[in-house]
Amino acid sequence: MSCLLCGQSIKKDLTFRSLLLLKNKENNVCVDCLSGFEKISEEHCPNCMKTGVSTKCQDCQYWCKEGIRADHHAIFIYNQAMKDFFSRYKFNGDYLLRKVFASYLSEEFRKYKDYQFVVIPLSSERYYKRGFNQVIGLVEAAGYSYKDILGKREEKASSSKNRLERLATKLPFFIKNDVSIPKKILLIDDIYTTGSTANRIKRMLEAAGTEDVKTFSLAR
Ligand SMILES: [Zn+2]
Ligand SMILES: [Zn+2]
Numbered sequence: 001m002s003c004l005l006c007g008q009s010i011k012k013d014l015t016f017r018s019l020l021l022l023k024n025k026e027n028n029v030c031v032d033c034l035s036g037f038e039k040i041s042e043e044h045c046p047n048c049m050k051t052g053v054s055t056k057c058q059d060c061q062y063w064c065k066e067g068i069r070a071d072h073h074a075i076f077i078y079n080q081a082m083k084d085f086f087s088r089y090k091f092n093g094d095y096l097l098r099k100v101f102a103s104y105l106s107e108e109f110r111k112y113k114d115y116q117f118v119v120i121p122l123s124s125e126r127y128y129k130r131g132f133n134q135v136i137g138l139v140e141a142a143g144y145s146y147k148d149i150l151g152k153r154e155e156k157a158s159s160s161k162n163r164l165e166r167l168a169t170k171l172p173f174f175i176k177n178d179v180s181i182p183k184k185i186l187l188i189d190d191i192y193t194t195g196s197t198a199n200r201i202k203r204m205l206e207a208a209g210t211e212d213v214k215t216f217s218l219a220r
Contacts (some may be wrong), residue, residue: 003030004100005085028099036081040074040220048072048195049220059194068199071213074192074220075104082219086190090134098137101218105142108216109186115214116182117146118205120189120197121173123154135190138218146188149179150201171200175208184212192217 002009010030027034040049045057047070060070076082089097109117119135127133139146155172175181185205189198198215205213 001028003033004028004097005033005088006030008032027103033081036079037085038077038079038081040077048192049074051077051220063195063199066199066203068203070195070199070215072192072195072198072215072217072220073108074217075101075108076219078191078193078219086134086219089137090130090190093130093132095132095137098132098134098141101138102141102143105138105218106144109139109142109144112186112214112216115184115186115212117144118149118182118185118187119146120187120201121150121152123152123172125154135188138190139188147179147182149176149181150174151176171204173197173201173204175204181205181209183210185210185214187213187215189215189217190219192220 008030010027040051043054044051045053045055045060047056047060047063049072050057050059056064063070085097085100088094089100117139119133119139121127122130122133136146151174153172153174187198187201187205192198192215195215198217202213202215
């Protein structure tokens with residue numbers, strides 16, 4: 001088969017290096033492309049996995065003051081290779097790329113056995129433009145399903161707002177009518193930056209009766 005990212009054929013190569021990198025997993029990406037992605041190192045914020053700090057980071061301190069205890073897990077650093085990946089996957093709409101990290105995600109998701117998965121939704125306008133929700137794509141490619149309990153209203157794109165504006169905006173997400181609220185939720189997004197979206201939805205779900213909400217993203 002050929003690499004989903006560069007198209008070169010993936011040889012069944014059993015060198016020591018490839019076994020280390022791939023951990024013997026079924027992979028859709030060649031070793032060269034994989035080597036561009038960087039896993040989050042051991043030294044990181046204990047609450048949100050931000051790298052470069054080893055104690056609770058500023059963002060998490062902010063959430064703490066807001067009454068939210070960030071409990072986030074991510075796999076990869078949002079580096080250039082990851083930016084390129086998301087620009088092809090999300091903005092060029094290359095839906096096949098949902099499979100690139102499937103084996104990494106299914107390995108992580110296995111750790112959340114008692115949790116119901118909930119995906120951060122797109123507004124319907126955004127959904128129709130892109131044709132798919134990129135997070136649902138990642139979850140389903142990893143072989144998991146999710147509970148469809150959240151919706152999103154259309155709003156000004158968050159990238160055109162500064163950090164304070166983003167923090168101050170009214171949450172555009174809501175819990176759908178007539179859904180049962182799970183006791184334990186793993187709230188999944190593609191990228192975690194300040195944690196504004198994930199942590200505010202976490203607070204909303206906790207207010208609605210969820211006892212334990214952990215958050216998760218592919219990149220951080
Ligand atoms: Zn490749
Ligand atoms: Zn943190």
